[in-house]
Amino acid sequence: MSAASDRRVIVRELGLRDYVPTWQAMRDFTDTRGADSVSEIWLVEHPPVFTQGQAGKAEHVLMPGDIPVVQTDRGGQVTYHGPGQLVVYLLISLRETGLGIRGLVSVMENAIITLLAHYGIAAEARADAPGVYVDGRKIASLGLRVRRGCTYHGLALNVCNDLEPFARINPCGFAGLEVTSTQRLGIDVPPHVLGKALVAELAQALACEAEWAAAE
Secondary structure, eight states: OOOGOOEEEEEEEEEOOOOOHHHHHHHHHHOOTTOOOEEEEEEEEEESEEEOOTTTOOGGGGOTTTTTTTSSSSSSSSEEEEEEEEEEEEOOOOHHTTTOOOHHHHHHHHHHHHHHHTTTOEEEEEEEEEEEEEEEEEEEEEEEEEEETTTEEEEEESSSSSSSSGBOOOGGGOOOOBBBOTTTTTOOOHHHHHHHHHHHHHHTTTTOOOOOOOOO
16 A cells, blocks of 8 residues: 555545435446546535435335435445535545555454544444444444446434434434434534544545535
């Protein structure tokens, strides 16, 4: 793996964006990037939406109501995105990192665990269910897609978003799985601030320098 000074990752703060156009933009970026393209990390929030992963089963969507359900191409089962949730998309070349997909998942989980530890919250990963948990409650979901040796999709950390929609699904395919958020745990920090700290953890783990793009 190269030293941090040898590689960089471009970080873009996208604000509130609809899910489907953002997903298509990730696919387009991945399909058109070349061997020398710089990897990117996107920080975004989405209007309310349920996303169903490739392994998703319809019976895990219990009562979506007025929230749309989008069948997507990431790994995993169904989850919820909404305003106040920090979504971090990793458009990363696995070849550059020297990691396999499982290794990158561990990097993502450990970055969240380290971030929460800075605020005195003890979190953990689970071998049987990717994501990050606090006292058995899920605080972050993960799901990736690999195409042409590069990843897209990423992670979603519950910050100050409404948690009620999670009761309308079996989160990540687990009936009755409780969820929590940083706000519920007493961390009064907005998503964009946590996003900057989380990017710093990810960049360090990936041995690259984060280069923040101008606001769009």
